[in-house]
Amino acid sequence: MNPTDHHDDENTTTGTTPAVGPAGELATVHHLPAREDGGPAIEGEIVSEEEWALYTDQQAQRAWRYAEYRRQGAAVARYTRTAVTHDRTVAAAKFAGRHTAYVFGGAGIVAKRVWEAKTNSRYERLIRAAEARGDAEELKHWEERAELAKEKRHRRAMDWLDAPAQIAKTLLLSALVAIVVLFGIGCLLALSFKDVSMIGAPFGAVVDVVRWITIAISVAWGPLLLAAPWIGLAALHHIGRRAEATPGWLARADGGGMDASTLLTADGIIAALRHLGIPAMNKAIKEGWTPRFELNPTREGTAPFKGYRAIVDLPMGVAPTMVADRREVLAKNLNRNAVEVWASDYGREKGGKAGYLNLYVADSGVMDKPTPPYPLLHEGSTDVFAGVPIGITQRGDVVSIPIAGSNAVFGGQPGQGKSNAVRVMVLGVALDPLAEIRVHVFAMNGDFDAYEPRLSQYEKGATTEHVESALAHLEALYAEVGRREGRLAELGAKKLTRAISQQHEDMRPLLVAFSECHELFGHADYGKQAADLAVNIVKRGRKTGVSTVYDTQSSRADAIPSQLVENVGANGCFAVKTWRSNDGFLGDGSFAAGIRATELRFNVDRGTMVATGMTDELFEIVRTFFVEVDDDRGWDAAADVIARAMAQLKPGTPVAGARPAPALETARDLLEDVAEALGDDEKAKATDVVARLRQLAPNHRPYQGLNADKLASQLGELGVKVTKVGVLTVFTERVRKALADRAADA
Secondary structure (H helix, E strand, C coil), X not given: CCCCCCCHHHCCCCCCCCCECCCCXXXXXXXXXXXXXXXXXXXXXXXXXXXXXXXHCHHHHHHHHHHHHHHHHHHHHHHHHHHHHCHHHHHHHHHHHHHHHHHHHHHHHHHHXXXXXXXXXXXXXXXXXXXXXXXXXXXXXXHHHHHHHHHHHHHHHHXXXXXXXXXXXXXXXXXXXXXXXXXXXXXXXXXXXXXXXHHHHHHHHHHHHHHHXXXXXXXXXXXXXXXXXXXXXXXXXXXXXXXXXXXXXXXXCCCCCCCCCCCCCHHHHHHHHHCCCCHHHHHHHHCCCCCCEEEEEEEEEECCEEXXXXXXXXXXXXXXXXXXXXXXXXXXXXXXXXXXXXXEEHHHCCCCCCCEEEEXXXXXXXXXXXXXXXXXXXXXXXXXXXXXXXXXXXCCCEEEECCCCCCEEEEXXXXXXXXXXXXXXXXXXXXXXXXXXXXXXXXCCCCCHHHHHHCCEEEECCCHHHHHHHHHHHHHHHHHHHXXXXXXXXXXXXXXXXXXXXXXHHHCCEEEXXXXXXXXXXXXXXXXXXXXXXXXXXXXXXXXXXXXXXXXCCCCCCCCCHHHHHHCCEEEECCCCCHHHXXXXXXXXXXXXXXCHHHCCCCCCCCEEEEECCCCCCCEEEEECCCCEECCCCEECHHHHHHHHHHCCCCCCCCCXXXXXXXXXXXXXXXXXXXXXXXXXXXXXXXXXXXXXXXXXXXXXXXXXXXXHHHHHHHHHXXXXXXXXXXXXXXXXXXXXXXXXXXXXX
């Protein structure tokens, strides 16, 4: 009960017997006024001084009421603030504000379109942009377009002056023609029915049609007038929503709410570019610059690997590489993962325009979808002159890597799919009945053990003996390139073709693979010589059908020669950490051009590479097919394919054991060989002696890595002093004396 809501007639006494307290009473007793009707009190309670004041003091009652007002007001404010700031309330308010803004934004867009259609503002803006870029040709083009548009508008305005007379003439002529036609139809009906009154039947029918149309319009006119404003608002809302014409503070908390499958529009790309944080682009946009699309966002790919490609120009002061540097932000603005958005310099592509950005945006989640099975796993054959399948693009298109007339390099961090890429490539070549294949693996793994029946030469291991054998193989390949060049000249052909290979067994296509090639090129004694030979083979062997492929996990110059990377036709780079590694596998300047394997996620994008030279595109994101292997069971899916390849070989194609590794001489007497190389000469230059030793023992690997300084050092250890007479010179007498002394000591 409110303490201020008492009535005096309800006051009661507490009785006649006081309670006993500390001073003789239990509490202070206030005697209430006696009831008018008298009688004893039937109810009572003990109250404090404050409570008593609320019953008897109006000032205390007023203070209590004001305190209650404040408390209740604070509660109302608190509850109101909680309700207003609640996430659902904010979301609902933003929803309402956003969709209202869509209507106004759509109206602004329509108004702008109408204004630009009726004036030259669009051309003036483009002219200013061309002036800012200093593009005289583009400026002249837009000025001509502006003059043409102005002339057309003038002609339309003049046509409106003549329109009333033309409309009147047209209506009069149409009416006369209609009357004649209807009269003719009436005459035909009158003749047919032999009733003159039928002449007016067509006119009556026209009157009935007009009457029913009038009735229909009168019935529909009212609802149409009522619905027209709402239809207009819906249209404006649709236009505004597609253009995302809404203030940023009304944006949805989920980053715009774009679903992964939402259509990517030109407006969406422009909005993403606008928020890249590139000062020069922000300035251009404020000054009225509007991007031009060489290619509007176009759907590409085959299900389930699809995306959008767009080619758009950039303002003065903004290079495509600057956009590529902000690719992570661009991907965020487009609601994609960074690996699903690729921006590159369109000017570096064949037929491309400088200053334009080539943008590909894959559907969200494309990179996580499984790669289709290897297409030749169960049937089919290949033609190395047309290329062999190696993987698919982000669009789901099968990529064929060129073999004849090309070479390849694969690189990347360990375990990301380099060896599998070579396995897939070699497996495709194995299905060509004409092709010969040789493989060197500079490690003791079994990546190519299942391929062995199809390989005419197969060596593995990271030993010096294997390096020596591979070097001898490179020398033989270089000699083979020279032989084939001469053979092609005899045949009057400029390059090897399939027809020539089918007719001449000594001219069949040849692929030689060097897996983990850093062990070869990084060898202290033979690495440089191997690198020089490999580069020369790549440069000269393109037209002769001799192809090579290399894979390595290191991009250092002593692991993969830079000239080799620059001269091969196809490059594939799996996930790497630095731009140096990126350019080491894809060529100098690749990172700056937006060709970046650094964006691939380690282990997540395993089996995915950035590839160049495999398609007409500047680069492709290729997901290699996977040839399944189960190490626990010792099972390799390639074995069945190799068995099928063996069954369809052309007779005479070299296979296992046809070309055993060359026997290398491991023990020779340097003094005796030098004496033999000198012959009857009194002396000879050390460089000439080295050349004679190589001719004397071409398969003795130590002689292949020998030079004048090394020869002088080794002969010095054997007691033969090599004197520098202008150049290092070996004297025959000293060599013979050393041989005689050694024989005497024996």
